Amino acid sequence: xxxxxxxxxxxxxxxxxxxxxxxxxxxxxxxxxxxxxxxxxxxxxxxxxxxxxxxxxxxxxxxxxxxxxxxxxxxxxxxxxxxxxxxxxxxxxxxxxxxxxxxxxxxxxxxxxxxxxxxxxxxxxxxxxxxxxxxxxxxxxxxxxxxxxxxxxxxxxxxxxxxxxxxxxxxxxxxxxxxxxxxxx
Amino acid sequence: xxxxxxxxxxxxxxxxxxxxxxxxxxxxxxxxxxxxxxxxxxxxxxxxxxxxxxxxxxxxxxxxxxxxxxxxxxxxxxxxxxxxxxxxxxxxxxxxxxxxxxxxxxxxxxxxxxxxxxxxxxxxxxxxxxxxxxxxxxxxxxxxxxxxxxxxxxxxxxxxxxxxxxxxxxxxxxxxxxxxxxxxxxxxxxxxxxxxxxxxxxxxxxxxxxxxxxxxxxxxxxxxxxxxxxxxxxxxxxxxxxxxxxxxxxxxxxxxxxxxxxxxxxxxxxxxxxxxxxxxxxxxxxxxxxxxxxxxxxxxxxxxxxxxxxxxxxxxxxxxxxxxxxxxxxxxxxxxxxxxxxxxxxxxxxxxxxxxxxxxxxxxxxx
Numbered sequence: 139x140x141x142x143x144x145x146x147x148x149x150x151x152x153x154x155x156x157x158x159x160x161x162x163x164x165x166x167x168x169x170x171x172x173x174x175x176x177x178x179x180x181x182x183x184x185x186x187x188x189x190x191x192x193x194x195x196x197x198x199x200x201x202x203x204x205x206x207x208x209x210x211x212x213x214x215x216x217x218x219x220x221x222x223x224x225x226x227x228x229x230x231x232x233x234x235x236x237x238x239x240x241x242x243x244x245x246x247x248x249x250x251x252x253x254x255x256x257x258x259x260x261x262x263x264x265x266x267x268x269x270x271x272x273x274x275x276x277x278x279x280x281x282x283x284x285x286x287x288x289x290x291x292x293x294x295x296x297x298x299x300x301x302x303x304x305x306x307x308x309x310x311x312x313x314x315x316x317x318x319x320x321x322x323x
Numbered sequence: 324x325x326x327x328x329x330x331x332x333x334x335x336x337x338x339x340x341x342x343x344x345x346x347x348x349x350x351x352x353x354x355x356x357x358x359x360x361x362x363x364x365x366x367x368x369x370x371x372x373x374x375x376x377x378x379x380x381x382x383x384x385x386x387x388x389x390x391x392x393x394x395x396x397x398x399x400x401x402x403x404x405x406x407x408x409x410x411x412x413x414x415x416x417x418x419x420x421x422x423x424x425x426x427x428x429x430x431x432x433x434x435x436x437x438x439x440x441x442x443x444x445x446x447x448x449x450x451x452x453x454x455x456x457x458x459x460x461x462x463x464x465x466x467x468x469x470x471x472x473x474x475x476x477x478x479x480x481x482x483x484x485x486x487x488x489x490x491x492x493x494x495x496x497x498x499x500x501x502x503x504x505x506x507x508x509x510x511x512x513x514x515x516x517x518x519x520x521x522x523x524x525x526x527x528x529x530x531x532x533x534x535x536x537x538x539x540x541x542x543x544x545x546x547x548x549x550x551x552x553x554x555x556x557x558x559x560x561x562x563x564x565x566x567x568x569x570x571x572x573x574x575x576x577x578x579x580x581x582x583x584x585x586x587x588x589x590x591x592x593x594x595x596x597x598x599x600x601x602x603x604x605x606x607x608x609x610x611x612x613x614x615x616x617x618x619x620x621x622x623x624x625x626x627x628x629x630x631x632x633x634x635x636x637x638x639x640x641x642x643x644x645x646x647x648x649x650x651x652x653x654x655x656x657x658x659x660x661x662x663x664x665x666x667x668x669x670x671x672x673x674x675x676x677x678x679x680x681x682x683x684x685x686x687x688x689x690x
Contacts, residue, residue, distance in 0.1 A: 223641050240344075241652070243635070249367060250345075251635055252603060253652040278644050291648040309436055313428045316453055322415060322461040323469070 219290055221279035225251070229272040237268055241276065255293070264295050272296075324373075324380045326663045326678055331355050332477070334530045335665040336569060339364065339373050340599035340625035342658035342682070346399040347599040347625070348374040349537060349571065353530060354668045355476045358383060359390040359483065360411070361526065361537065365403035367657055372403030375410060377661075385411045390472055390483065392417040392465070393452070394539035395523040396445045405451035412457040417471055417485075418449070419522045420464035422493050426500045433504060465524045466493060467553065468560050477669055479531030484560045486525040487541055491548035496522060520574060521549055527560060527567065531668035534565050536589055538573030543582040555584040569664060569675060570596045572615060576607025576628075586618055593620040595675045597662045600628035603655055616688045626658035626682040658682045 227239040235258070241251040257265050273296040281290040329335065329352050340347040346364020353359065360374045378385065388411035393401055408416060421427035435450040456462070463471050465485035472483040488496075523539035544550035547557070551573075554561065568591045573580035576598040596619040598607055607615070607628055616622050634642060635654040645652050660683030667673040677685065 222644065223637070240655070246637070247368075249635060249657050250655045251652050252655055253649050255649065255651075278641075278648055289644055289647060305436055309429070309432045312432050312450075312454075313425065316428045316432070317424060319453070319456070320458070320461045322463045 219277075219279055219281045219292065221277040223279070224275065224277045227253075227274050227276055229268065229270055229274070232268055232270060239274070244275075259291075260293055260295070267295075324377045324661060324680060326381060326661070326680065329356065329381065329383065332667055332669050333665050334533065334535075334668050335663060336528075336535055336571075337377065337664075338571060338597050338599060338625055338662045339377060340660060341367070341373075342600055342602045342626040342656065342660075344399050344601055344603050344655065345657055346373075346402050348372075348400075350374050350377050351528060351535075353389070353474070353476075353481050353528075354479075355474075356384070356387050357474070357481075358388045359392060359472070360388055360407055360414075361392045362394055362400040363402060363404040363407055364399060366659075370403075372406040373659075375403070375407050386413045388414040390415050390417055390463075391452075392471070392524065392526065393419075393449070394526075394537075395419060395519050396449065397519055397540065398445050400540070401445050401448045404448055405455050408452045408460075409455040412460065415461045415463055416452060416456055417463040417465050417524070419488055419524050420466035420493055421500065422497045423500065424464075426497065426504070430500050430504045466490070468558055470560075471526075476531070479668055480529060481531070481668075482527075482529040484527045484529070486527055486554045486558055486560060487539075487550075488522045488524065489549055489553040489557075491553070492521050523573075525551075525554060525573070527565070529565060530666075532671045533569070533666050533668065533673070534567040535569040535571075536567035537571040538580060540574045540580075542574055542577075542579040543585075551580075551582050551585055555582070555588045561589055566591045568594050569666075570594050570619075572596050572598045572607075574606075575599055575601035575604075576611050576615060577601075577604075578608070578611055581611065581614065593618070595619065595621055595623070595664060595677070597623040597625070597664075598628075599625045602626070602628055602630050602658070605630045612686065613688055616686060621677065622686045623662040623664075623677060623679070624684060624686055625660035625662050631656035660684075 222245075224244040225241040226244055227241040229237050229239050230252070231238040236254050236256050238252065238254050241253060243249075243251065257268065260268070275294045275296070276292070277294075278289070278291045280287050324339075326335070326337065332354060333352065334354050335352040337350045337352075338347065339350065341364055345367060346362070348363050349361040351359050351361070358378070360378075363372050363374055365372055366376065378388070388407075391404065391407055391411060391414045393404060393416070408414070431446045431449050431453075434446040453462075463469075465471060465488075467485065467487050467489050469485045470482060471485055472481075474481040520540040520542050521544070523541040525539050525541050526537040528535040528537065542550050543552060547553055566589060570590055596615060598615070600606055605628055612622070612628075632653055634645070634652060637645075659681045661680040662683045663678040663680065664675045665678075666675050679685065
């Protein structure tokens with residue numbers, strides 16, 4: 139069997155992990171509807187601010203560790219993903235069976251890249267909501283599972299974050315200032 | 324980025340670009356040590372705005388920058404602009420008109436606040452510009468047939484006019500803004516504008532005896548209420564007497580930026596022209612290069628339009644891993660080039676002189 143593994147972590151899966159981590163009993167569907175919670179917003183920010191490689195992999199492994207602990211299993215045999223290269227991408231074109239994206243190199247910076255991805259590399263839910271502008275994170279790295287190391291690739295689409303009242307107030311106050319500023323016409 | 328000195332009587336048009344969609348900017352010396360900056364792009368390594376670097380390296384006093392003009396909100400035209408606004412505190416800030424100011428500011432602020440958590444979006448760049456403006460700097464909402472700057476130097480008229488966006492585009496934009504405010508609530512998507520190129524601000528720069536037409540990314544549309552045909556058919560500012568001898572060809576020299584009426588009504592015969600290639604899409608195409616070459620006295624490119632189809636250089640293990648999971652990953656190469664043109668403002672029969680820096684060059688095609 140080809141050791142090439144492509145892991146796609148969908149919004150629901152991520153959120154479910156988080157709900158288990160926080161001791162809440164969500165179904166996958168409930169979790170999807172609860173992605174607006176502040177708690178998960180915090181998690182999202184940590185998870186997607188991936189300038190710091192160590193922080194990112196720690197988050198991922200911690201999440202999976204707790205998931206196994208919750209289900210009563212030992213986590214000796216956990217899969218731990220260690221990223222070696224990360225990008226932030228946005229979709230630039232959607233085709234029948236693929237999508238194109240522009241990629242910002244989060245590991246080394248420098249020139250951007252572009253690539254085409256098969257839509258079969260992402261979950262069905264993500265395929266349905268795929269559109270130009272959609273933001274995602276792509277990591278490739280190594281994964282240890284049952285004592286074996288294999289190369290792995292992960293695509294995570296950014297989640298929708300709900301606005302809170304303080305943000306709305308901040309926006310209103312800024313707009314009021316802009317409307318007062320001097321204009322030539 | 325050092326170019327020839329900025330003599331008081333010499334106008335210079337400096338087009339700075341990095342190829343592959345990284346951005347473009349234009350710094351113009353209007354004469355008398357007065358400058359304008361149009362659009363912005365950044366050095367990918369340092370993050371510094373290239374027009375700012377250009378001003379610094381040529382020892383130009385930031386207080387002499389009179390206008391900072393944002394032709395439209397594509398990332399390749401606004402990236403780094405807040406740095407320029409912050410440094411050039413005496414400059415007015417010009418951007419494309421939205422009829423309903425409140426709705427417009429609601430949208431950009433909401434979108435910026437939401438996207439700011441994750442990325443440096445075009446709206447966050449725009450809002451940073453608004454936040455950085457000094458109290459004395461005014462905002463201009465540019466639209467068709469509008470004079471944005473005027474002065475007199477040695478009895479010569481110096482003027483900058485906006486020729487677009489059209490009234491119809493402004494009306495449509497007001498409707499679009501309501502939908503955009505809804506889109507702005509989503510943090511998982513880069514908020515797309517409908518036809519952002521239609522909202523581009525085309526500029527006519529009149530400097531003494533010489534005129535410069537800067538095409539931004541405006542396209543030609545079938546309906547003459549939009550795009551270039553709205554200018555060629557209905558503008559009250561352009562006329563037979565102020566045709567341009569210098570043209571920054573719109574939209575990276577793409578086919579949708581061409582119409583013979585532009586060349587007949589807005590430009591003198593055989594003008595000088597420049598193109599900022601977009602190598603990711605291999606723009607301009609060969610047939611358009613031939614067409615433009617035949618229409619101009621000389622045609623200048625800031626970099627090669629050839630697509631760079633190679634992977635980025637990395638550690639061999641990482642390169643292997645990338646190839647295994649997605650062999651289509653290719654580098655979008657940066658290629659900094661500056662096309663600089665100068666002309667004597669006070670001399671009626673003066674000719675444009677060119678200078679190329681970095682990867683810029685004058686094109687020469689076999690007929």
